[in-house]
Amino acid sequence: MVRPPLTPEERLRGEHLGRLLRQARGERSIAEIATAAGMSAETLRKIETGRIATPAFFTIAALADVLEISLDHLAERSSPAIPS
Amino acid sequence: MVRPPLTPEERLRGEHLGRLLRQARGERSIAEIATAAGMSAETLRKIETGRIATPAFFTIAALADVLEISLDHLAERSSPAIPS
DNA sequence: AACTATACCGGTATATCTATTGGTATAGAG
DNA sequence: CTCTATACCAATAGATATACCGGTATAGTT
Secondary structure: OOOOOOOHHHHHHHHHHHHHHHHHHOOOOHHHHHHHHOOOHHHHHHHHOOOOOOOEHHHHHHHHHHHOOOHHHHHHHHOOOOOO | OOOOOOOHHHHHHHHHHHHHHHHHHOOOOHHHHHHHHOOOHHHHHHHHOOOOOOOEHHHHHHHHHHHOOOHHHHHHHHOOOOOO
């Protein structure tokens, strides 16, 4: 095996992470936050909707910085497969 | 443009992150930590040597958990292009 | 010397990320 | 109604992540 496809649990985890980020964004627009974090609006939208299930560490770090939330907090609350 | 190649700064940032992780591993073997974090030893070795410059968020989160270090701490100390 | 453990490296292969484009839909402003 | 802003989605494409393999090197052991 070379690189196994993402498991359903990993996809759920990604969806959960996305929900937390969207919650933190609040009323601000996707474009505003994406620009501030140095990524395209489409990429942020995909992360928030869970369509990018395992985003890069520095991508999430940049978002957490803009949104003023803790990475440790994000990781703790995303890890369990229990979505909501 | 579709996905620009990693910049030299991004590669330096990856090398720096790798150094921090290796430092945190201390005397423990790559195989031991990789197994505990649920990844292959080859992947951990590449992350530590900076050959994987933008690893996945959950990959680093699993490592930080095993190594008992803070993700926010890691991100803060990796972000500037100034390596050491 | 032979054996073991650890780590490094290059090559290969598949899955995923990230960006762009173009289209669709909705809601509010004029 | 038209225009604008925002968000959603599918398709495309290049670059990277992750895993496995075989080989190499070094140090410590027996």
